[in-house]
Amino acid sequence: xxxxxxxxxxxxxxxxxxxxxxxxxxxxxxxxxxxxxxxxxxxxxxxxxxxxxxxxxxxxxxxxxxxxxxxxxxxxxxxxxxxxxxxxxxxxxxxxxxxxxxxxxxxxxxxxxxxxxxxxxxxxxxxxxxxxxxxxxxxxxxxxx
Numbered sequence: 623x624x625x626x627x628x629x630x631x632x633x634x635x636x637x638x639x640x641x642x643x644x645x646x647x648x649x650x651x652x653x654x655x656x657x658x659x660x661x662x663x664x665x666x667x668x669x670x671x672x673x674x675x676x677x678x679x680x681x682x683x684x685x686x687x688x689x690x691x692x693x694x695x696x697x698x699x700x701x702x703x704x705x706x707x708x709x710x711x712x713x714x715x716x717x718x719x720x721x722x723x724x725x726x727x728x729x730x731x732x733x734x735x736x737x738x739x740x741x742x743x744x745x746x747x748x749x750x751x752x753x754x755x756x757x758x759x760x761x762x763x764x765x766x767x
Contacts, residue, residue, distance in 0.1 A: 637742070
């Protein structure tokens, strides 16, 4: 286990998206425009017309990803994640009419239907990134000099 402790929090960024906007592209641009290097996505809700995501497809030491796209009236029930070196790593739970539920890693192509609201809390003076891959081929979080 590795634990990182920072001196405190910074700004709070609330992103309001409207019909047709791409969630991942929009969050990436908003973070860039705000100059946020490290942060935490503390909330994400809204409605979607398209949900493009991936999840792990096996439990091998070198996992493979399965990509899926769901279209229709969908609810973005929750979204959370981390911003490291200005790059969002987001996961979400999405439902269809309250009967089917999906969860996974947010990919480009998630389109807002009416609105989405995403709240990001900046981690001030805590430069974190994912540069070196660990034993399973996954880049681990580390402090960036």
